[in-house]
Amino acid sequence: MTMRGQWLKQLCGGLTVIVGLATQSLAATPSQTTPTRVGPVLVNVEARAGQDLSGAWHWSVDPYRDGLAGFHGAEAGPGHRRHDDVDVDAVTRANPQALYEYDMRRSPVVHLPASWISHDETMRYYDGLVWYQRTFTATKTPGQRAFLRFGAADYVARVYLNGKPVGIHEGGFTPFAFEVTSLLRTGENQVTVGVDSVRSADTVPPTVTDWETYGGLTRPVRLVLTPATYIDDAWVRLGDDGRLRATVRLQGTRPGDTEVRVRIPALSLTLKGRTGADGSWTGDAAEPSALKRWSPEQPALYEVTVEAGEDRLVDRIGFRTLEVKGHDILLNGKPVFLRGISLHEEELGKNPTRAMTPGAARALLGEVKHGLHGNFVRLAHYPHSEVMTRMADELGLLVWSEIPVYWRVNFARGETLETARRMLAENILRDRNRASIAFWSVANETPVSDARNAFLARLAADARALDDTRLVTAALLIDRVQEKGQSVMVVKDPLVSHLDVAAVNTYNGWYSDDALADLPGIGWRNDTGKPLVFSEFGADAQAGFHEPGLKRKFSEEFQAEYHRQTLAMSEKVPSLRGLSPWVLKDFRSPRRQHPVYQQGWNRKGLLSETGQRKQAFDVLAEHYRKLEARQAQPEQARAP
Template sequence: MVWRLAALLACAWAITVPLAAIASTPTLTRADLRAGQDLSGRWTYSIDPYRDGLAGFHREPAGEGHRRFDDTSVDAVTRARPNALYEYDMERSPAATLPQAWLAHDPALRHYQGLMWYQRRFDAALKPGQRAFLRFEAVNYTARVFVNGKAAGEHEGGFTPFSLEVTDLLKSGSNQVTVGVDSTPLADGVPPPVTDWENYGGITRPMRLVITPTTFVDEAWVRLSKDGSLAATVTLDGAEAAGREVRVRVPGLDLVMSGKAGADGVAQLSAAAPKGLVRWSPEQPKLYDVVVEAGEDRLTDRVGFRTLEVRGGEILLNGKPVFLRGICLHEEEFGENPARTITEAGARALLTEARDGLNANFVRLAHYPHSEITTRLADEMGLLVWSEIPVYWLVDFKSPRTLALARGMLADNIRRDRNRASIALWSVANETPVGEPRNAFLSQLVDDVKALDDTRLVTAALLSERKTVDGHPEMSLADPLADRLDVLAVNTYNGWYGNDPLDAVPAISWKKT
């Protein structure tokens, strides 16, 4: 086995379901730049520890007066029917400024795990030929979304975005949106219930009403290919996607790529890379404006171009060896009472401390996908990134449902950030115990990474083994997943966890197996 150890970081089962069968909501790349409106701001909230907003005492549908998502004026109903039994009125409930974990709403919610209802109103007026989506960057952990009292959809997973089409649910004028957020971790969920850091229940990242044409650009992946050409994969969504003309422009390079989408609504475009192309690197994080056009839709992004590969025991960035110097970061803003309110200023402060304060060129965003704000800033600031999904520790590796969840999260994470030049490594797991179900589970995720993105490297943080040889501790890595990875990372805590005194650490040896 060849070791490709980029950084030493502290911090018989058959799988037959094809990647294309893994359900995914629209990506809506760069939703922050699309037409529509930001729904951040004042929302009212109502705690629901017994989930009576979902069902009655005998599992019957929730009754009138308990359904927080009903589009009705409680005041008007109770005036007309004084005997109406309403236990809750979202219009008179406490208010919070979102996005924000609910531990910041009220000190009493610091350790609450369960269901919380959020509600607000917004104005909308769709024109003919337009579609509308509600896009949430992250809701932890499960979300049930209602628009004007009707179900819009559900999502499970606390760290990846999801979009729900609400074109037919909107009214011209004032609209009500209600979100039931349940932070309860599930035994067959991703991540599993056990953790030793705060995962923050609530609507923790921005949300937006996105307005698109009937057929629109859902995703545009623009990159420098291994053969040195520029390539673009443009995915359209809509009834008229097949055969539609697509054009990708990079004005800073005087480059235009054009072609037609196939029957699946996907256009594959390529062109020779201009001689003046400046490759992205930590030393020179050059980004280019990219414009994607298809019919009435126009999507913009800022993209860096670079190559990554492994050769022998080295990682090559733009054909040259790079040594990764970095740390693991959790998604927490500086301050005494973080509430996962990651703003551009907050993310910049974190990344600046790593880059300038610690001389890092690399950050591991542990142990879940971090905000889009963070990965875009890493592009701008010149930091290489390890991006990870929350498959850690006691995941139910035997459960098909859990595997489907993990595959969906991985696909959503990759599709969200494929244009981020800073991302060098897709990680499929952290500290998972070796076993046949686990090996098959993670091997499937590795296959998915390679199918979705051949321009980056795949990794995982692995556990080590320890034994005593000639009176001295010997650490080794004996994990069959290692042979499937481009880069190996070992989490080791000698002198931190365990009984080793600090002065014994230098005597610990490592052996590759």
Template sequence: MKTFVIALLAVLAWPLSGVAGAAPATAAAAAAQPAAQTAADFRPADSRSTDLRPPDLRPQFLLTGAPSRDSQDLSGQWTYSKDLYRTGLTDINGWVAKSRMQRYRDVDVAAEEARATTDFYEFDMDRAPQVSIPGAWNAATPAMRHYDGLVWFQRKFKSPAPDGGRAFLRFEAVNYRAYVYLNGKEIGRHEGGFTPFVLEVTGALRGGENRLTVGVDSTHDAQSIPTFITDWDLYGGITRPVRLIRTPATFIDDATLALKADGRIAGEVRLQGEKAAGQRVTVAIGTLASATATTDANGRAVFDIKAPAKLERWSPDTPVLYDVRFAAAGDTVSDRMGFRTIAVQGSQILLNGKPLFLRGISLHEEEFGPNPARNMTEQASRALLTEIRQGLGANYVRLSHYPHSETTLRLADEMGLLVWSEIPVYWTVDWENPAVLRKALAMQAETIYRDRNRAAVVMWSVGNETPVSPARTAFHGAMADNVRALDPTRLVSAALLVERGKENGEDVTVIKDPLVDKLDVLAVNTYAGWYGNDTLDALPGLKWQVPADRPLILSEFGADALAGYRNDGMKKFTEEYQAEYYRKTLAMADRIPTLRGMSPWILKDFQSPRREHPVFQNGWNRKGLVSETGVRKQAFGVLAEYYRGKAAAAGK
């Protein structure tokens, strides 16, 4: 433990890794990077921060409210080229990649070949096969289904020159490492598969045709987050939209508001640009209220507004969103925002000061269909959330095990679904490696900065099913502290493992995890009746011993069933077994006095290479209440009926 603490102190003096950053000085220098990237190799070259305070974790650019900005959507058909041996980045022995392999070069290969010189090329991105972006390459062709490595993507687009303003590329998500080039110039890099990053391209963008090339490396290792072992599919590619965004020379980079416990609305606006200081900033909350402030020397303006008397608070029953408009220095940003409070009092969770039971379900980011590409369009996301909100009668969704798309979060706001959000510190990571902790904190910050304005988000999770050790607990403790520093308005939780022991001759389930001291809401995963030797009939009588002073959520429980497999006795994988498992587990849950919510595992069957039974699984985890194509299983109705009873008892 002492060694880890010393290492943790040492990381405070390291440049920030795992976020978007400036490129190496030359493309050749980038190509010379070793094939196996270390955290030090991958970090931004120009970061020199010396502490871990929240500003240190703030990305260079945020572009909050990006959907409302002047932008060019670069979705569509991109060409791609596999590069399993990473020849586009580095040659043998770690030498600079040969020019004939550098796929990011701004060159018309066909035209060069027509000149009949001694040069030749071993790539041609213009004539390469095509794939739809956004979307994981795993769904593109059968040959790409289990490809894991480096793939190059290219998109040509036309654009006017910046003409006095500024231009940025905003990637909503690239899984897992991204190397970004525009017109042959490296713009930046990013590590982390589920959070956005913004790169300025003002100096590289040219009027007319531009060539955007992105190298995407899906490889995970012991230092990545998550590591290479999970129970879901580690899709690779540009999985969320890419946009070219234009702003004035001085622009609004960040704008946020939140309702505080004292009934006031607080927030801030941050400008970037040469004229960021001394600017008058206005904010308008629909037609209810407006306020002004002036930016300080750093371009920051702070607001503290009395909540309007007619302000209607956001809740699942009344998911009211207001058109909020920020304006400064000739720039405007708009957003749809709700205002509510969330708090814990004893063993109660209070939404807008009233006790709340979280009727939920867990969800992976996969659209319905036999060949999902993790392309969460509004239609795809709405289909999933509608099953949750209307089909199950839920008011809550656990977005597992990573930050889900902005589209999903904004729909949760609109539809009235409370959200648990987490980053993929899952099962195990390199707990004693300060660079890995730094990476986790950076991912966490990117998530919080993206979603602070979403009323639906009420809980930040700092981990899932991680084995207890001093180093692990210190790691998670640093994450919990980071959440409170960056966003004190929301609750902190984690999905913990439980233990079974004997007390007075009886089996008792207990939480023996020192991390509970860092959490507002306790959450546990339990699979008694599926894993282990418990019979279904034994489940209602299982005894729990949990802290009485904090609310508890059953963050996971579930059993597999193959949709349509019925009437074969009470065998595992039948719909009848799954349905009875839910009945018995819910009876057990009703006997836990501090239980304030649940998110059973899981809404939909999802792909997982761990699950290879040739009859029942075939690469799918079958714990969904609906199949991958949307067929409801018997257990769906069991949970929906239970939630209807909970809602009726609460007077909803």
């Protein structure tokens, strides 16, 4: 294998800058790829020693990026640098001539994680740079390492500790960490983060989307403390060969030749061995006869302990197998039909701020599991919080996890590819231990071109190299042709050859002039030989707007009938193995500005933004109830 992409780490005055580096043509064969390395991974971060830095932070808006550079382009002066380790009020009292045009310690306070759109009513459509700062107390211990780990910061984050720069990260939805051992001090410490939400044609995603930006520190920040040599990554899974396998990677002063133990007490199983020179070790054993495989019907989770040297991590992990056979998706060797729905990371309520707590996650996913009789959720269009994937583990919901390669990405730009590869790697390395994850999706609704095909094929190859226990997919556009006077939807995207499952977004009757009654008569042709999933279909409705006779668009009646007829159409597609309608709840989208029905919200939700069920919710729930009952029947008794 040859390396076709890697991190470039530039150490400039102590600042770690993580950027993508394209080393070969995008036309290179995807099978030659080596996945992008990321780090530190700090898998299962909540189980690690340290302290949660969620809570009260000061914030300061900086629309002209004054804290980064002066108006002539020079470095920002001391009166403008928000990250400096100074008490501005004390400095100006001691020197009345000193001029400061900021004071972070006396700036307004907000509680994080949260997006800045909820900080102040003036921030609703703000797009730019915001500074955050807080202090915390720590004790520096010899032989201990310290990291600042961020669940996510949307979109570019510049991190400083005690006035010194420690790193820059690009990407709004994946975790990242920087080592701060040398900068941490015993006593009070000051952490400052500049978060810039501005995107461009070269970012992932680009500027044009159909969801709210939600700039800011939207997931927890944590100070992580580890031994000198620590467990950076630990992946425990069940392979399709029937072997229970563990891979552990250590980082630190002596990662090689260290004993590793992986214990699952409930199964009386211990795997152990010693790391190689690179700090990694893999061991396996036959699947224990007592193991209960994870499934939506029985989401069994086991306590797993990983020990190496002075480090120890405990997690709750489920074990199952996934594969494709012909048009079937097999979970634990048995065909499964995906009864799902799509979902944005946005809590229920009139003023969501993307603060995904366990309670908020349970409220959303509980509607899927118990309200809709679902077994599947598409977490679109970017990696959702780890809170969501862990809740899916617990409730028993299969998950489609996706990176934001969305619409008009600059597929010809090597640096953009490297950004996407890093996002994919950060996402997969965070969630490989979540049994609920069934699909890694590499894109949504991307128009076909040679550059796009090579770009996405590279991502698909990366996903397989990083995780051979999941299925790879993408939400594709669909072609429509006329055959013998009939409209036929044809699955023919060339990317399908690189995927395990073909998935398409189809909106006949909403973004087309088709009469709803005609939808069941539309033909479908899937000659790919692979399972097909309807990854999106939907229609807007404003909760409470009724027109029973007219069934005009945006009425609950139209949305309900749209779903009835689309579901009837789906029943006639022989290779269909899953449904993921768009979308569970109404979500913020600045592009949706009808003054009566939308007002900045995409209204395709089966729930309103506050959780009110629309008529279409019951339509889908009844359809899924029937599918669930059909699936529970003996195979010979099921309808064809």
